[in-house]
Amino acid sequence: MQLQRSKWKAFYEGLIEWIIRICGISAVVFVFAIFIFVFWEGKGLLFSGNFSVWELLTSEKWDPTHEPASFGAARIILGTFSVAILAMTIAVPFSLGGAIFISEFCGARLKEILKVVIELLAAIPSVVWGFIGLTVMSIFIRDLGSNTGLSVLNGAIILALMSMPIILSISEDALKAVPDSYREAAIGLGVTRWQMVYRVLLPGAKKGLLAAVLLGMGRVVGETMAVLMATGHALNNPFDTNPPFFHALMEVKTLTATIASEMGEVERGGEHWQVLFLIGVLLFTITFAVNMTAHLVVHGVKRK
Amino acid sequence: MVNDSAKIRVENLKAWYGQREVVHGISFDVHPNEIFGIIGPAQSGKTTLLKTLNRTLEFTSGSRMQGLVEMDGQDVYNIKDVYGYRRRVGMVAPLPVGLPLSIYDNVAFAPRSFGLKDKDTLDELVQKCLEQAALWDEVKDRLDSLGTKLSGGQQQRLTIARALSHQPEVLCLDEFSIAIDPVTTMKIEDVLMELRESMTIILVTNLIQQARRLAKRTMFLLNGDLVEEGDTEKMFSGDAANPKTNEFVSGAFG
Structure with a gap:
C-alpha cells in the first residue's frame, strides 16, 4: 500500500x-x-499652483467653472456630514432595537414575516428611495x-430607511451568534430578559454590532442617487454659529451627489x-478613517 | 410519599420540547441541607429536570411542562415574581458559561441586576463568593481580567461563585466536572461539602463515583423515567432494587 501522497495530489492542493x-x-x-x-486623475490639480488642500477643506466658495475657479468644498x-450623522442618529436606535426585538423577544412566526419584509426593504433600488423622498x-x-421639502432631514430619513435593513440584519446575526449558554446563564441568575x-x-x-453600524455608515456616506434627489442639492451650510446651530430643513449638497451631478458636464481632464476626483479621494479617506477608528475601538476594547 | 420537611418536592413532572416528551412523570423529594445526586446517561432528562426546578425551562421556546414543583411547600409555578424565585435557586451549568465580562463583573452581575450598587458591599460580596468557591486566592490580583480567559477549572469555580452571589437556598450543579481535571474536581467537591451546611444541593453528575462520594441519596434517571431513588450507598453496593441501576453503576452501559 502506498502511503505517500501522489505528486499530482500535492500539485493540486498547492x-x-x-x-x-x-x-x-x-x-x-x-x-x-x-x-x-482616483488619485491619479486628480493629481495634476493637486500639485498645481492654483489649488490647495486647505482651501478644498475650509473654503465655502465652490465655483469650479468660474475664471479663476474656486474649489472650496x-x-x-x-x-455630507450633516445628512450622514442625522441619518445614523435615526437609523442606529431603530435598527438595534429592531434587531434585539427580532432576535430575543418576538415569536417565531412574526420573526419570519419581519425578516422577509426587511429583506424586501433592502432590495429597493436607491433611485426609488430618491423618488419617495422627492415626491x-x-x-x-x-x-x-x-x-x-427637499432638505437635510428629508435626505437623512431616506438614508436612514435605506441603511436600516443592513444594520438590522447584520446586528441580528451578531446577536444570534452569541452562544445560548450566555443567555441561559444570565437567565439562571434571575435577571430579566432586558x-x-x-x-x-x-x-x-x-x-x-459595530460592524453593522459601520456598514450602514458606509452606505449612508456613499449613497448618491437618493441623496441627490432628496436633499435639494443646493450649496448651503446647514450649521450655524448662532442658535439653533443646525438647520435640518435646509437644502444641502453632498460630496457624492456633487460628483454625480457635475461629472457629466465637465471638460475631460480639466x-x-x-x-471632482479629488473629492472622490476625500470620500475614500473619510470612509477609511471611519473604518480605522472603529477597528481601533474594537481592538482597544479587546486588549483590555 | 409526602414529606413535609422536604425543601423541594416534585410530583408527576413531565416536560416536552415541541411534541417530544423528555421527562415522563417523575416524583421525588429533596431534603434540606442534603446533597441529592441525580445520575443517568445522556438524554435521560437530567438537565431538563434541573431547568424545571429553577423555572428556566420556560425560557426555551417550544418547551412545556406539567406537574408540581414545590419549594418549602409553595408551588413555584404559582410564584408571580419569577426572577425573584430564580435567585433562590442557584444554577451551575457545565462549561463553557463564563459570561463575556470580567471576573469581578461575572460575580457582581446578579447582585447588580437586583439593584445592589454600593461598591464596598459589592466588593465584600464578590470576595466572599469567590472564597466560598475556592477561587479567591488564584484571582484576587486580576479581578479585572476576562472571566473567559481563566482555565477550565477556574471558570467552573467562577460559575459556582456566580451562582452563590445571589445567596440561593438551593444550588443545582449540572455535570460540573465534565470539562475539568480530577484534582480541581476534588477541590470543588470539598467546596460543596462545606456549602451543604448552609444550603441544599442538587448534583447532576456524569461521574457515578462522584455521586457516591457526595450524595446521601441518589436518583437514577433513564430516558426520562425515574428508575430508582434512594440511599446512595445501597444503590452503589450492588443492592439496588432495579437491575438496570446495578447495570448502570457497574458500568455495563451509559
Whole structure:
C-alpha cells in the first residue's frame, strides 16, 4: 500500500492554496488600484499652483467653472456630514432595537414575516428611495416649514430607511451568534430578559454590532442617487454659529451627489474634472478613517 | 410519599420540547441541607429536570411542562415574581458559561441586576463568593481580567461563585466536572461539602463515583423515567432494587 501522497495530489492542493491566496490578496489590490486611479486623475490639480488642500477643506466658495475657479468644498463636506450623522442618529436606535426585538423577544412566526419584509426593504433600488423622498417625504417636510421639502432631514430619513435593513440584519446575526449558554446563564441568575440583553448580549455581540453600524455608515456616506434627489442639492451650510446651530430643513449638497451631478458636464481632464476626483479621494479617506477608528475601538476594547 | 420537611418536592413532572416528551412523570423529594445526586446517561432528562426546578425551562421556546414543583411547600409555578424565585435557586451549568465580562463583573452581575450598587458591599460580596468557591486566592490580583480567559477549572469555580452571589437556598450543579481535571474536581467537591451546611444541593453528575462520594441519596434517571431513588450507598453496593441501576453503576452501559 502506498502511503505517500501522489505528486499530482500535492500539485493540486498547492494550486488550490494559491488560487485562494490570490483571491484574498486581490481584495487589497483592488482597493489600492481604485485609490490610485482616483488619485491619479486628480493629481495634476493637486500639485498645481492654483489649488490647495486647505482651501478644498475650509473654503465655502465652490465655483469650479468660474475664471479663476474656486474649489472650496467646505459646505459640501458639511452637507455630507450633516445628512450622514442625522441619518445614523435615526437609523442606529431603530435598527438595534429592531434587531434585539427580532432576535430575543418576538415569536417565531412574526420573526419570519419581519425578516422577509426587511429583506424586501433592502432590495429597493436607491433611485426609488430618491423618488419617495422627492415626491412623498417632501410633502410632510414642507409642513414643517421648508419651501421645497427637499432638505437635510428629508435626505437623512431616506438614508436612514435605506441603511436600516443592513444594520438590522447584520446586528441580528451578531446577536444570534452569541452562544445560548450566555443567555441561559444570565437567565439562571434571575435577571430579566432586558437586563440579559443589555448586560450580556450587547457586550457579547459588540464587535458584530459595530460592524453593522459601520456598514450602514458606509452606505449612508456613499449613497448618491437618493441623496441627490432628496436633499435639494443646493450649496448651503446647514450649521450655524448662532442658535439653533443646525438647520435640518435646509437644502444641502453632498460630496457624492456633487460628483454625480457635475461629472457629466465637465471638460475631460480639466481642472473641474480633476477636483471632482479629488473629492472622490476625500470620500475614500473619510470612509477609511471611519473604518480605522472603529477597528481601533474594537481592538482597544479587546486588549483590555 | 409526602414529606413535609422536604425543601423541594416534585410530583408527576413531565416536560416536552415541541411534541417530544423528555421527562415522563417523575416524583421525588429533596431534603434540606442534603446533597441529592441525580445520575443517568445522556438524554435521560437530567438537565431538563434541573431547568424545571429553577423555572428556566420556560425560557426555551417550544418547551412545556406539567406537574408540581414545590419549594418549602409553595408551588413555584404559582410564584408571580419569577426572577425573584430564580435567585433562590442557584444554577451551575457545565462549561463553557463564563459570561463575556470580567471576573469581578461575572460575580457582581446578579447582585447588580437586583439593584445592589454600593461598591464596598459589592466588593465584600464578590470576595466572599469567590472564597466560598475556592477561587479567591488564584484571582484576587486580576479581578479585572476576562472571566473567559481563566482555565477550565477556574471558570467552573467562577460559575459556582456566580451562582452563590445571589445567596440561593438551593444550588443545582449540572455535570460540573465534565470539562475539568480530577484534582480541581476534588477541590470543588470539598467546596460543596462545606456549602451543604448552609444550603441544599442538587448534583447532576456524569461521574457515578462522584455521586457516591457526595450524595446521601441518589436518583437514577433513564430516558426520562425515574428508575430508582434512594440511599446512595445501597444503590452503589450492588443492592439496588432495579437491575438496570446495578447495570448502570457497574458500568455495563451509559
